[in-house]
Amino acid sequence: MEVRRRRRLIAIVVVGLMLGGVGTWRYLFQIDGPGYRPKSAGGGFLVAPYVQLGDEPRFGTTESLTILWQAEDRATEWSVEARDAPGGAWRAGGKATWRTDTRPGVGPRRYYRATVAELAPGAEFTYRVRRNGKALFESTARARKGPGQPHRFVAFGDGGANSWGQMGIAYRTALARPDFVMVAGDLVYSKGRLFEYLDKFFPIYNSDQFAPGAGAPLLRSTPMLVAPGNHDLLERNLDSYPDALAYFLVWSMPLNGPLSQVGASHTPALFGTKAQQQAFVDLAGPAYPRMANYAFDYGDAHWTILDTNLYADWNDPKLRDWLEADLAAAQDAPWRFVAFHQPPFHSSISHGDEQQTRILAEILEKYRVDIVFSGHIHNYQRSHPLRFVPERDASGRPIEKLGRVNGRWTLDTRFDGKSRTRPDGVIYLVTGAGGARLYDANQHGDDSSFQEFTARFVSNTHSLTVVDVDATKLTVRQVTADGEEVDRFVITR
Numbered sequence: 258m259e260v261r262r263r264r265r266l267i268a269i270v271v272v273g274l275m276l277g278g279v280g281t282w283r284y285l286f287q288i289d290g291p292g293y294r295p296k297s298a299g300g301g302f303l304v305a306p307y308v309q310l311g312d313e314p315r316f317g318t319t320e321s322l323t324i325l326w327q328a329e330d331r332a333t334e335w336s337v338e339a340r341d342a343p344g345g346a347w348r349a350g351g352k353a354t355w356r357t358d359t360r361p362g363v364g365p366r367r368y369y370r371a372t373v374a375e376l377a378p379g380a381e382f383t384y385r386v387r388r389n390g391k392a393l394f395e396s397t398a399r400a401r402k403g404p405g406q407p408h409r410f411v412a413f414g415d416g417g418a419n420s421w422g423q424m425g426i427a428y429r430t431a432l433a434r435p436d437f438v439m440v441a442g443d444l445v446y447s448k449g450r451l452f453e454y455l456d457k458f459f460p461i462y463n464s465d466q467f468a469p470g471a472g473a474p475l476l477r478s479t480p481m482l483v484a485p486g487n488h489d490l491l492e493r494n495l496d497s498y499p500d501a502l503a504y505f506l507v508w509s510m511p512l513n514g515p516l517s518q519v520g521a522s523h524t525p526a527l528f529g530t531k532a533q534q535q536a537f538v539d540l541a542g543p544a545y546p547r548m549a550n551y552a553f554d555y556g557d558a559h560w561t562i563l564d565t566n567l568y569a570d571w572n573d574p575k576l577r578d579w580l581e582a583d584l585a586a587a588q589d590a591p592w593r594f595v596a597f598h599q600p601p602f603h604s605s606i607s608h609g610d611e612q613q614t615r616i617l618a619e620i621l622e623k624y625r626v627d628i629v630f631s632g633h634i635h636n637y638q639r640s641h642p643l644r645f646v647p648e649r650d651a652s653g654r655p656i657e658k659l660g661r662v663n664g665r666w667t668l669d670t671r672f673d674g675k676s677r678t679r680p681d682g683v684i685y686l687v688t689g690a691g692g693a694r695l696y697d698a699n700q701h702g703d704d705s706s707f708q709e710f711t712a713r714f715v716s717n718t719h720s721l722t723v724v725d726v727d728a729t730k731l732t733v734r735q736v737t738a739d740g741e742e743v744d745r746f747v748i749t750r
């Protein structure tokens with residue numbers, strides 16, 4: 258009997274792996290060697306067009322969005338056109354420019370971009386991408402909203418695992434119709450390689466299909482802004498993986514971070530031959546290493562995005578001064594949000610010893626940050642509004658040792674997000690349930706396993722954070738891929 262049951266179990270696993278196809282095998286056994294080449298996006302593109310905020314951190318009287326796509330390395334004339342109203346006249350977008358990637362094993366391919374400018378803040382528009390005069394691709398998108406224009410964003414982290422969870426969250430994100438999406442790191446597993454983006458990122462978040470088991474045509478209409486996670490920037494051996502560090506090639510976000518010099522401390526240093534390193538630096542242009550940290554405004558909120566991977570020491574005054582200056586300049590914004598991958602306060606047993614980002618807490622409190630969004634931990638957690646005083650060394654700096662920062666916290670347990678909506682302290686959200694394998698399902702409902710700062714803990718389902726923002730009120734909801742609301746709180750001014 259016992260043998261028969263075991264055989265049946267083995268048969269079920271084998272059939273499951275066969276039905277799951279190549280993707281399942283690759284996921285389970287991490288088969289992603291340099292020789293692996295995924296299919297093209299079709300329609301003449303290696304990567305279909307998607308929209309980005311580009312290097313525009315501040316509001317303008319008019320707004321712009323950047324359209325990016327990848328195509329073969331051919332002498333082809335690409336152009337972008339836009340129109341502001343359906344049926345209106347098309348106007349020329351900015352010139353399409355490109356960088357050519359000829360690196361063995363990655364190229365040949367071209368990374369194209371073109372900017373659509375002169376957009377009214379918050380206005381919907383249609384754009385189309387033409388090749389040799391023929392329109393190949395068309396989508397609508399929305400210009401960034403300005404102060405006084407209510408907006409909605411979705412946040413999640415740890416998505417790009419090619420899983421049902423990721424597809425369901427992509428679908429649910431599109432259903433929420435956000436103005437933009439913030440991804441709190443670990444964009445694509447497991448090495449942040451371009452081929453991983455082509456295999457399990459773009460086909461899901463910019464899918465031609467709109468279905469829970471496929472994904473959604475999200476990126477073509479909705480800017481995604483991202484924070485770098487460990488899986489995005491830790492594989493840096495360009496000899497072993499010449500397509501690593503794709504973060505700096507596929508995203509176009511503001512270039513206003515504190516670190517612009519190649520080789521500077523606190524940046525993700527390159528490994529591999531000098532030639533490979535130089536080829537990458539040339540291709541990435543000013544994005545590397547600067548785009549690992551940045552800040553931008555959207556609607557009534559200011560955002561600051563930090564690279565909190567271990568090579569970045571946020572105890573260094575150079576980094577702290579930049580963060581303080583950025584937040585100090587944003588004190589007139591109704592809301593301040595910060596996103597970085599590794600959460601300072603969480604109750605998971607997984608990664609329990611990683612809490613080095615607590616050294617940032619005092620700065621976040623001093624400049625009245627409202628919510629910090631993190632991932633890394635693959636579940637959802639909300640803290641009580643919190644203030645933290647770390648233990649310090651003789652020079653006054655917070656002491657961080659092997660990932661631990663000891664100190665004392667004060668909690669605002671009166672805040673309930675319903676009738677008491679004015680928090681005293683920073684609310685820390687872990688929203689890392691975006692698609693990768695969930696962490697600590699056994700802690701779900703086990704309050705005794707939580708730290709006292711944890712107000713809500715959901716580890717039995719994938720989920721995303723939906724935030725509605727206007728000048729005086731934030732409504733934050735945590736929603737599962739099926740649309741079930743598992744948390745809700747309101748903050749008012």
Ligand SMILES: [Fe+2]
Pocket residue numbers: 443486487488598632633634
């Ligand atoms: Fe992570």
